Amino acid sequence: MSGHDHDDGHSELGEMDLRVRALETVLTEKGYIDPAALGVLIDTYETRIGPRNGARVVARAWVDPDFRDWLLRDATAAIASLGYSGRQGEHIVAVANSPTRHNMVVCTLCSCYPWPVLGLPPTWYKSAPYRSRAVRDPRGVLADFGVTLPDSTEIRVWDSTAEVRYLVLPERPAGTEDLNLTELAELVTRDSMIGTGLPRAPERPA
Amino acid sequence: MTYVSHADLGGQLGHGRVVPEPESVRFHAPWESRTLAVTLATGGTGLWNIDMTRAARETLPNYTALTYYEIWFAGLVKLVIEHGLAAADEIAAGRKLRPAREVPRVLHADNVPAVLARGAPTERSVGFPARFSIGERVRTRSEAAPHHTRLPGYLRGKVGIIERVHGPHVFADTNAQGLGERPQWLYNVVFDEREVWEGDAPAQRFKVSIDAWEPYLTPA
Numbered sequence: 001m002s003g004h005d006h007d008d009g010h011s012e013l014g015e016m017d018l019r020v021r022a023l024e025t026v027l028t029e030k031g032y033i034d035p036a037a038l039g040v041l042i043d044t045y046e047t048r049i050g051p052r053n054g055a056r057v058v059a060r061a062w063v064d065p066d067f068r069d070w071l072l073r074d075a076t077a078a079i080a081s082l083g084y085s086g087r088q089g090e091h092i093v094a095v096a097n098s099p100t101r102h103n104m105v106v107c108t109l110c111s112c113y114p115w116p117v118l119g120l121p122p123t124w125y126k127s128a129p130y131r132s133r134a135v136r137d138p139r140g141v142l143a144d145f146g147v148t149l150p151d152s153t154e155i156r157v158w159d160s161t162a163e164v165r166y167l168v169l170p171e172r173p174a175g176t177e178d179l180n181l182t183e184l185a186e187l188v189t190r191d192s193m194i195g196t197g198l199p200r201a202p203e204r205p206a
Numbered sequence: 207m208t209y210v211s212h213a214d215l216g217g218q219l220g221h222g223r224v225v226p227e228p229e230s231v232r233f234h235a236p237w238e239s240r241t242l243a244v245t246l247a248t249g250g251t252g253l254w255n256i257d258m259t260r261a262a263r264e265t266l267p268n269y270t271a272l273t274y275y276e277i278w279f280a281g282l283v284k285l286v287i288e289h290g291l292a293a294a295d296e297i298a299a300g301r302k303l304r305p306a307r308e309v310p311r312v313l314h315a316d317n318v319p320a321v322l323a324r325g326a327p328t329e330r331s332v333g334f335p336a337r338f339s340i341g342e343r344v345r346t347r348s349e350a351a352p353h354h355t356r357l358p359g360y361l362r363g364k365v366g367i368i369e370r371v372h373g374p375h376v377f378a379d380t381n382a383q384g385l386g387e388r389p390q391w392l393y394n395v396v397f398d399e400r401e402v403w404e405g406d407a408p409a410q411r412f413k414v415s416i417d418a419w420e421p422y423l424t425p426a
Contacts, residue, residue: 016235016237016279017237019237020241020244022297022298022299022300023244023279023282023283023292024244026296026299026300026301027291027292029301029302030291030302032291032309033247033248033312034247034315037247037313037314037318039315040315040318041246042239042243044318044319045232046239050232085325086322087322087325088325089325090325090328090329091329091375093370108358108360109211109213109215109216109358122226122227123234123274124225124226124227126274128221129222129225130224132217132221135358135414136217137407139408140408144223144224144226145224151411153411154413155412156396156412156414157412157413158414159358159415159416160417161356161357161416161418162356162372162392163375164392164417190229191226196224196226
Protein backbone atom coordinates (compact mmCIF):
# COMPACT_ATOMS: atom_id res chain seq x y z
CA MET A 1 0.00 0.00 0.00
CA SER A 2 2.74 2.45 0.85
CA GLY A 3 5.52 3.06 -1.64
CA HIS A 4 3.09 2.45 -4.48
CA ASP A 5 2.62 5.56 -6.52
CA HIS A 6 -0.05 5.70 -9.13
CA ASP A 7 0.50 9.27 -10.24
CA ASP A 8 2.59 8.26 -13.22
CA GLY A 9 0.99 4.87 -13.69
CA HIS A 10 -1.63 5.45 -16.37
CA SER A 11 -0.85 2.13 -17.99
CA GLU A 12 -1.36 0.43 -14.64
CA LEU A 13 -4.69 2.15 -14.11
CA GLY A 14 -5.68 0.94 -17.54
CA GLU A 15 -4.71 -2.58 -16.60
CA MET A 16 -6.83 -2.49 -13.44
CA ASP A 17 -9.74 -1.12 -15.46
CA LEU A 18 -9.50 -4.11 -17.79
CA ARG A 19 -9.07 -6.67 -15.04
CA VAL A 20 -12.03 -5.39 -13.04
CA ARG A 21 -14.19 -5.25 -16.17
CA ALA A 22 -13.19 -8.84 -17.08
CA LEU A 23 -14.16 -10.12 -13.63
CA GLU A 24 -17.40 -8.16 -13.67
CA THR A 25 -18.29 -9.60 -17.10
CA VAL A 26 -17.70 -13.20 -16.04
CA LEU A 27 -19.72 -12.80 -12.86
CA THR A 28 -22.55 -11.14 -14.78
CA GLU A 29 -22.58 -13.74 -17.57
CA LYS A 30 -22.83 -16.47 -14.96
CA GLY A 31 -25.75 -14.74 -13.31
CA TYR A 32 -24.13 -14.13 -9.91
CA ILE A 33 -24.41 -10.36 -9.99
CA ASP A 34 -26.95 -7.90 -11.38
CA PRO A 35 -25.13 -5.18 -13.36
CA ALA A 36 -27.82 -2.68 -12.40
CA ALA A 37 -27.03 -3.30 -8.72
CA LEU A 38 -23.46 -2.10 -9.29
CA GLY A 39 -24.66 1.32 -10.39
CA VAL A 40 -26.91 1.63 -7.36
CA LEU A 41 -24.06 0.63 -5.03
CA ILE A 42 -21.66 3.14 -6.54
CA ASP A 43 -24.22 5.93 -6.47
CA THR A 44 -24.99 5.17 -2.83
CA TYR A 45 -21.40 5.64 -1.67
CA GLU A 46 -20.60 8.49 -4.06
CA THR A 47 -23.59 10.65 -3.32
CA ARG A 48 -25.81 9.43 -0.47
CA ILE A 49 -23.69 7.96 2.33
CA GLY A 50 -20.86 10.22 3.44
CA PRO A 51 -19.51 12.30 6.31
CA ARG A 52 -22.27 14.92 6.08
CA ASN A 53 -24.49 12.28 7.73
CA GLY A 54 -22.19 12.17 10.74
CA ALA A 55 -21.93 15.95 10.80
CA ARG A 56 -25.70 16.17 11.21
CA VAL A 57 -25.53 13.68 14.09
CA VAL A 58 -22.85 15.73 15.84
CA ALA A 59 -24.66 19.03 15.31
CA ARG A 60 -27.83 17.53 16.78
CA ALA A 61 -25.88 16.33 19.83
CA TRP A 62 -24.43 19.83 20.28
CA VAL A 63 -27.85 21.49 20.49
CA ASP A 64 -29.96 18.77 22.11
CA PRO A 65 -28.74 17.41 25.50
CA ASP A 66 -31.25 14.56 25.45
CA PHE A 67 -30.05 13.45 22.03
CA ARG A 68 -26.44 13.73 23.23
CA ASP A 69 -27.21 11.47 26.21
CA TRP A 70 -28.95 8.99 23.93
CA LEU A 71 -26.04 9.07 21.47
CA LEU A 72 -23.52 8.32 24.21
CA ARG A 73 -25.73 5.60 25.71
CA ASP A 74 -26.94 3.87 22.52
CA ALA A 75 -25.42 5.44 19.43
CA THR A 76 -26.83 2.86 17.03
CA ALA A 77 -30.42 3.73 17.97
CA ALA A 78 -29.86 7.47 18.28
CA ILE A 79 -28.20 7.60 14.85
CA ALA A 80 -30.91 5.40 13.30
CA SER A 81 -33.49 7.92 14.51
CA LEU A 82 -31.91 10.39 12.05
CA GLY A 83 -32.16 7.84 9.24
CA TYR A 84 -28.62 6.42 9.17
CA SER A 85 -28.10 2.72 9.74
CA GLY A 86 -26.85 -0.51 8.27
CA ARG A 87 -23.78 -1.92 6.65
CA GLN A 88 -20.58 -1.28 8.64
CA GLY A 89 -22.57 0.62 11.24
CA GLU A 90 -24.63 -2.16 12.77
CA HIS A 91 -23.16 -1.50 16.22
CA ILE A 92 -21.99 2.06 16.76
CA VAL A 93 -20.44 3.58 19.89
CA ALA A 94 -20.03 7.35 20.15
CA VAL A 95 -17.18 8.67 22.29
CA ALA A 96 -17.12 12.28 23.48
CA ASN A 97 -14.12 14.56 23.52
CA SER A 98 -13.66 16.85 26.52
CA PRO A 99 -10.98 19.31 27.66
CA THR A 100 -9.17 16.42 29.36
CA ARG A 101 -9.83 13.65 26.86
CA HIS A 102 -9.35 13.34 23.09
CA ASN A 103 -10.54 10.27 21.20
CA MET A 104 -9.04 8.92 17.98
CA VAL A 105 -10.24 5.92 15.94
CA VAL A 106 -8.15 3.49 13.92
CA CYS A 107 -8.34 -0.02 12.52
CA THR A 108 -4.83 -1.45 12.64
CA LEU A 109 -5.93 -4.80 11.14
CA CYS A 110 -7.85 -3.58 8.09
CA SER A 111 -10.06 -0.53 7.53
CA CYS A 112 -13.11 -0.80 9.83
CA TYR A 113 -14.99 2.50 9.74
CA PRO A 114 -18.57 3.63 10.49
CA TRP A 115 -19.91 3.78 6.92
CA PRO A 116 -23.48 4.98 7.60
CA VAL A 117 -22.24 8.16 9.29
CA LEU A 118 -18.85 8.77 7.63
CA GLY A 119 -19.10 7.02 4.26
CA LEU A 120 -16.09 5.15 2.92
CA PRO A 121 -12.78 5.75 4.69
CA PRO A 122 -10.21 8.15 3.20
CA THR A 123 -7.02 6.69 1.74
CA TRP A 124 -4.84 7.64 4.71
CA TYR A 125 -7.15 5.82 7.12
CA LYS A 126 -6.61 2.58 5.18
CA SER A 127 -2.87 3.05 4.68
CA ALA A 128 0.13 1.73 6.59
CA PRO A 129 1.39 5.05 8.04
CA TYR A 130 -1.83 5.73 9.95
CA ARG A 131 -2.58 2.14 10.91
CA SER A 132 0.92 1.55 12.23
CA ARG A 133 1.50 4.84 14.06
CA ALA A 134 -1.90 5.70 15.55
CA VAL A 135 -1.40 3.18 18.36
CA ARG A 136 2.24 4.04 19.03
CA ASP A 137 2.64 7.75 18.34
CA PRO A 138 -0.83 9.34 18.28
CA ARG A 139 0.52 12.83 18.97
CA GLY A 140 2.88 12.46 16.02
CA VAL A 141 -0.05 11.44 13.82
CA LEU A 142 -2.04 14.44 15.03
CA ALA A 143 0.92 16.65 14.12
CA ASP A 144 0.70 15.32 10.55
CA PHE A 145 -2.83 16.77 10.54
CA GLY A 146 -1.63 20.05 12.03
CA VAL A 147 -3.26 19.33 15.38
CA THR A 148 -1.48 19.92 18.69
CA LEU A 149 -3.22 19.10 21.95
CA PRO A 150 -2.17 20.23 25.42
CA ASP A 151 -0.06 17.70 27.34
CA SER A 152 -2.80 17.65 29.95
CA THR A 153 -5.26 16.14 27.45
CA GLU A 154 -5.18 12.37 27.57
CA ILE A 155 -5.52 10.66 24.21
CA ARG A 156 -7.59 7.52 23.87
CA VAL A 157 -7.08 5.49 20.71
CA TRP A 158 -9.87 3.09 19.75
CA ASP A 159 -8.56 0.22 17.61
CA SER A 160 -11.65 -1.18 15.85
CA THR A 161 -10.91 -4.88 16.02
CA ALA A 162 -14.47 -6.28 15.97
CA GLU A 163 -17.79 -5.19 14.43
CA VAL A 164 -18.28 -2.24 16.79
CA ARG A 165 -17.72 1.06 14.97
CA TYR A 166 -16.63 4.23 16.77
CA LEU A 167 -17.71 7.80 16.10
CA VAL A 168 -15.94 10.67 17.84
CA LEU A 169 -18.20 13.40 19.20
CA PRO A 170 -15.98 16.50 19.04
CA GLU A 171 -16.43 19.46 21.36
CA ARG A 172 -18.65 22.27 20.19
CA PRO A 173 -16.48 25.24 19.22
CA ALA A 174 -16.81 28.43 21.23
CA GLY A 175 -18.75 31.30 19.74
CA THR A 176 -21.36 29.12 18.04
CA GLU A 177 -24.31 29.91 20.31
CA ASP A 178 -26.25 31.67 17.54
CA LEU A 179 -25.74 29.08 14.81
CA ASN A 180 -28.52 26.79 13.62
CA LEU A 181 -28.21 23.05 12.98
CA THR A 182 -27.17 23.44 9.34
CA GLU A 183 -24.54 26.02 10.18
CA LEU A 184 -23.21 23.89 13.03
CA ALA A 185 -22.99 20.79 10.82
CA GLU A 186 -20.81 22.77 8.40
CA LEU A 187 -18.21 23.14 11.16
CA VAL A 188 -18.02 19.38 11.70
CA THR A 189 -15.25 17.95 9.54
CA ARG A 190 -14.88 14.28 8.72
CA ASP A 191 -11.49 14.20 10.43
CA SER A 192 -12.99 15.66 13.62
CA MET A 193 -15.29 12.63 13.79
CA ILE A 194 -12.32 10.24 13.39
CA GLY A 195 -10.32 12.20 15.94
CA THR A 196 -7.50 13.34 13.65
CA GLY A 197 -8.92 16.83 13.45
CA LEU A 198 -10.97 19.40 15.31
CA PRO A 199 -14.16 21.14 14.17
CA ARG A 200 -13.76 24.35 12.21
CA ALA A 201 -14.05 27.61 14.12
CA PRO A 202 -17.05 29.73 13.14
CA GLU A 203 -16.43 32.63 10.81
CA ARG A 204 -16.54 35.89 12.66
CA PRO A 205 -19.71 37.83 12.02
CA ALA A 206 -19.14 40.74 9.64
CA MET B 207 0.02 -25.15 8.43
CA THR B 208 1.12 -21.64 9.20
CA TYR B 209 -1.16 -18.69 8.79
CA VAL B 210 0.45 -15.35 8.04
CA SER B 211 -1.45 -12.08 8.05
CA HIS B 212 0.27 -9.21 6.31
CA ALA B 213 -2.31 -6.71 7.57
CA ASP B 214 -1.37 -6.58 11.27
CA LEU B 215 0.33 -3.18 11.10
CA GLY B 216 -0.19 -1.72 14.59
CA GLY B 217 3.07 -0.33 15.97
CA GLN B 218 5.23 -1.13 12.93
CA LEU B 219 7.96 1.41 12.30
CA GLY B 220 9.11 2.96 9.05
CA HIS B 221 5.86 3.63 7.19
CA GLY B 222 6.36 7.38 7.16
CA ARG B 223 4.00 10.25 7.74
CA VAL B 224 0.26 10.31 7.24
CA VAL B 225 -0.95 12.23 4.18
CA PRO B 226 -4.34 13.89 4.80
CA GLU B 227 -6.94 13.90 2.02
CA PRO B 228 -9.79 16.34 1.27
CA GLU B 229 -13.19 15.20 2.41
CA SER B 230 -14.68 15.46 -1.08
CA VAL B 231 -12.49 12.67 -2.49
CA ARG B 232 -14.40 9.42 -2.90
CA PHE B 233 -12.51 7.27 -5.42
CA HIS B 234 -9.27 7.83 -7.31
CA ALA B 235 -10.24 5.96 -10.49
CA PRO B 236 -13.42 4.45 -11.93
CA TRP B 237 -12.10 0.90 -11.43
CA GLU B 238 -11.97 1.53 -7.68
CA SER B 239 -15.68 2.17 -7.39
CA ARG B 240 -16.38 -0.77 -9.72
CA THR B 241 -14.23 -2.96 -7.45
CA LEU B 242 -16.19 -1.83 -4.39
CA ALA B 243 -19.50 -2.52 -6.12
CA VAL B 244 -18.51 -5.90 -7.60
CA THR B 245 -17.17 -6.96 -4.18
CA LEU B 246 -20.38 -6.02 -2.38
CA ALA B 247 -22.58 -7.52 -5.09
CA THR B 248 -20.66 -10.81 -5.20
CA GLY B 249 -20.67 -10.96 -1.41
CA GLY B 250 -24.44 -10.65 -1.79
CA THR B 251 -24.52 -14.24 -3.06
CA GLY B 252 -24.09 -15.25 0.59
CA LEU B 253 -21.29 -17.72 -0.14
CA TRP B 254 -18.88 -16.15 2.34
CA ASN B 255 -18.92 -13.84 5.34
CA ILE B 256 -16.98 -10.69 6.17
CA ASP B 257 -14.42 -12.56 8.27
CA MET B 258 -13.61 -14.85 5.33
CA THR B 259 -13.24 -11.72 3.21
CA ARG B 260 -10.76 -10.23 5.68
CA ALA B 261 -8.83 -13.53 5.83
CA ALA B 262 -8.65 -13.67 2.02
CA ARG B 263 -7.23 -10.14 1.88
CA GLU B 264 -4.79 -10.23 4.78
CA THR B 265 -3.11 -13.42 3.51
CA LEU B 266 -2.34 -11.99 0.06
CA PRO B 267 1.47 -12.43 -0.12
CA ASN B 268 1.91 -9.04 -1.82
CA TYR B 269 -0.54 -7.22 0.52
CA THR B 270 1.87 -4.45 1.49
CA ALA B 271 2.71 -3.68 -2.16
CA LEU B 272 -0.92 -3.23 -3.20
CA THR B 273 -3.21 -0.21 -2.95
CA TYR B 274 -6.41 -0.56 -1.00
CA TYR B 275 -8.71 -1.44 -3.89
CA GLU B 276 -6.07 -3.65 -5.46
CA ILE B 277 -6.27 -5.61 -2.20
CA TRP B 278 -10.05 -5.74 -2.51
CA PHE B 279 -9.81 -6.92 -6.10
CA ALA B 280 -7.20 -9.62 -5.39
CA GLY B 281 -9.17 -10.77 -2.34
CA LEU B 282 -12.34 -11.05 -4.40
CA VAL B 283 -10.62 -13.01 -7.18
CA LYS B 284 -9.31 -15.42 -4.54
CA LEU B 285 -12.78 -15.95 -3.05
CA VAL B 286 -14.42 -16.29 -6.48
CA ILE B 287 -11.99 -19.06 -7.38
CA GLU B 288 -12.09 -20.78 -3.97
CA HIS B 289 -15.86 -20.93 -4.03
CA GLY B 290 -16.06 -22.20 -7.58
CA LEU B 291 -17.88 -19.17 -8.99
CA ALA B 292 -15.37 -18.85 -11.80
CA ALA B 293 -11.97 -20.28 -12.67
CA ALA B 294 -8.77 -18.34 -13.23
CA ASP B 295 -8.93 -18.87 -16.99
CA GLU B 296 -12.45 -17.41 -17.15
CA ILE B 297 -11.37 -14.37 -15.11
CA ALA B 298 -8.38 -13.88 -17.41
CA ALA B 299 -10.50 -14.29 -20.54
CA GLY B 300 -13.27 -12.07 -19.23
CA ARG B 301 -15.99 -14.48 -20.31
CA LYS B 302 -17.90 -17.53 -19.17
CA LEU B 303 -16.23 -20.78 -20.23
CA ARG B 304 -18.20 -23.19 -18.04
CA PRO B 305 -21.70 -23.40 -16.61
CA ALA B 306 -22.49 -21.39 -13.51
CA ARG B 307 -22.80 -23.00 -10.09
CA GLU B 308 -25.85 -22.45 -7.93
CA VAL B 309 -25.70 -19.57 -5.47
CA PRO B 310 -27.91 -18.96 -2.43
CA ARG B 311 -29.09 -15.56 -3.75
CA VAL B 312 -28.36 -12.66 -6.04
CA LEU B 313 -28.34 -9.02 -4.97
CA HIS B 314 -30.71 -7.25 -7.38
CA ALA B 315 -30.67 -3.50 -7.91
CA ASP B 316 -34.05 -2.90 -6.30
CA ASN B 317 -32.90 -4.73 -3.17
CA VAL B 318 -29.69 -2.77 -2.65
CA PRO B 319 -31.07 0.02 -0.42
CA ALA B 320 -32.80 -2.45 1.90
CA VAL B 321 -29.80 -4.78 2.10
CA LEU B 322 -27.42 -1.92 2.89
CA ALA B 323 -29.81 -0.42 5.45
CA ARG B 324 -30.13 -3.77 7.20
CA GLY B 325 -26.43 -4.57 7.19
CA ALA B 326 -25.30 -7.70 8.99
CA PRO B 327 -25.57 -7.27 12.77
CA THR B 328 -23.23 -9.58 14.69
CA GLU B 329 -24.74 -9.40 18.18
CA ARG B 330 -26.28 -12.72 19.26
CA SER B 331 -27.92 -14.28 22.31
CA VAL B 332 -25.98 -16.92 24.21
CA GLY B 333 -26.95 -19.16 27.12
CA PHE B 334 -23.92 -18.39 29.25
CA PRO B 335 -22.96 -15.31 31.27
CA ALA B 336 -20.03 -12.98 30.65
CA ARG B 337 -16.92 -14.16 32.46
CA PHE B 338 -15.53 -10.67 33.03
CA SER B 339 -17.06 -7.47 34.32
CA ILE B 340 -16.20 -3.80 34.01
CA GLY B 341 -13.03 -2.82 35.88
CA GLU B 342 -11.50 -6.31 35.88
CA ARG B 343 -7.86 -6.82 34.90
CA VAL B 344 -7.27 -9.24 32.05
CA ARG B 345 -4.29 -10.52 30.12
CA THR B 346 -4.47 -11.09 26.37
CA ARG B 347 -3.40 -14.32 24.72
CA SER B 348 0.34 -14.30 24.11
CA GLU B 349 0.57 -16.90 21.35
CA ALA B 350 0.04 -16.12 17.68
CA ALA B 351 -3.10 -17.79 16.31
CA PRO B 352 -2.65 -20.31 13.44
CA HIS B 353 -5.70 -18.79 11.70
CA HIS B 354 -7.49 -15.49 11.12
CA THR B 355 -7.81 -13.61 14.40
CA ARG B 356 -8.63 -10.08 15.54
CA LEU B 357 -6.18 -9.80 18.41
CA PRO B 358 -3.49 -7.47 17.04
CA GLY B 359 0.12 -8.56 17.46
CA TYR B 360 1.11 -5.45 19.42
CA LEU B 361 -1.37 -6.39 22.16
CA ARG B 362 -0.48 -10.04 22.65
CA GLY B 363 0.34 -10.95 26.25
CA LYS B 364 -0.60 -7.50 27.62
CA VAL B 365 -2.59 -6.59 30.73
CA GLY B 366 -5.57 -4.28 30.37
CA ILE B 367 -8.83 -3.32 32.04
CA ILE B 368 -12.33 -4.25 30.91
CA GLU B 369 -14.06 -0.95 30.13
CA ARG B 370 -17.22 -2.02 28.31
CA VAL B 371 -19.14 -5.24 27.87
CA HIS B 372 -20.50 -5.11 24.32
CA GLY B 373 -22.51 -8.34 24.54
CA PRO B 374 -22.11 -11.65 22.72
CA HIS B 375 -20.94 -11.28 19.11
CA VAL B 376 -20.17 -13.65 16.24
CA PHE B 377 -16.64 -14.92 16.87
CA ALA B 378 -14.44 -13.77 14.00
CA ASP B 379 -11.86 -16.52 14.49
CA THR B 380 -14.28 -19.39 13.87
CA ASN B 381 -16.48 -17.54 11.41
CA ALA B 382 -13.47 -16.86 9.16
CA GLN B 383 -12.59 -20.55 9.09
CA GLY B 384 -16.08 -21.69 8.17
CA LEU B 385 -16.49 -23.24 11.62
CA GLY B 386 -19.63 -21.29 12.43
CA GLU B 387 -20.52 -18.13 14.31
CA ARG B 388 -19.92 -19.56 17.81
CA PRO B 389 -20.80 -16.24 19.52
CA GLN B 390 -18.58 -15.14 22.40
CA TRP B 391 -18.77 -12.23 24.80
CA LEU B 392 -17.06 -9.17 23.39
CA TYR B 393 -15.35 -6.55 25.58
CA ASN B 394 -13.68 -3.22 25.13
CA VAL B 395 -10.32 -3.60 26.89
CA VAL B 396 -8.10 -0.59 27.53
CA PHE B 397 -4.31 -0.61 27.86
CA ASP B 398 -1.91 2.03 29.10
CA GLU B 399 0.82 3.05 26.64
CA ARG B 400 3.49 1.96 29.17
CA GLU B 401 2.07 -1.56 29.26
CA VAL B 402 1.94 -1.76 25.47
CA TRP B 403 5.28 -0.26 24.52
CA GLU B 404 7.26 -0.70 27.75
CA GLY B 405 9.16 2.55 27.17
CA ASP B 406 9.98 1.67 23.56
CA ALA B 407 7.88 4.57 22.20
CA PRO B 408 7.62 8.28 22.96
CA ALA B 409 5.64 8.71 26.21
CA GLN B 410 2.65 10.95 25.46
CA ARG B 411 -0.21 10.31 27.85
CA PHE B 412 -2.37 7.95 25.90
CA LYS B 413 -4.29 4.73 26.24
CA VAL B 414 -5.35 2.35 23.52
CA SER B 415 -8.28 -0.04 23.49
CA ILE B 416 -9.40 -2.99 21.40
CA ASP B 417 -12.57 -4.99 21.22
CA ALA B 418 -11.61 -8.47 22.36
CA TRP B 419 -13.64 -11.68 22.42
CA GLU B 420 -13.55 -13.66 25.66
CA PRO B 421 -11.33 -16.48 24.32
CA TYR B 422 -8.55 -13.90 23.85
CA LEU B 423 -8.55 -13.09 27.58
CA THR B 424 -7.58 -14.62 30.92
CA PRO B 425 -7.84 -13.08 34.42
CA ALA B 426 -4.76 -11.06 35.43
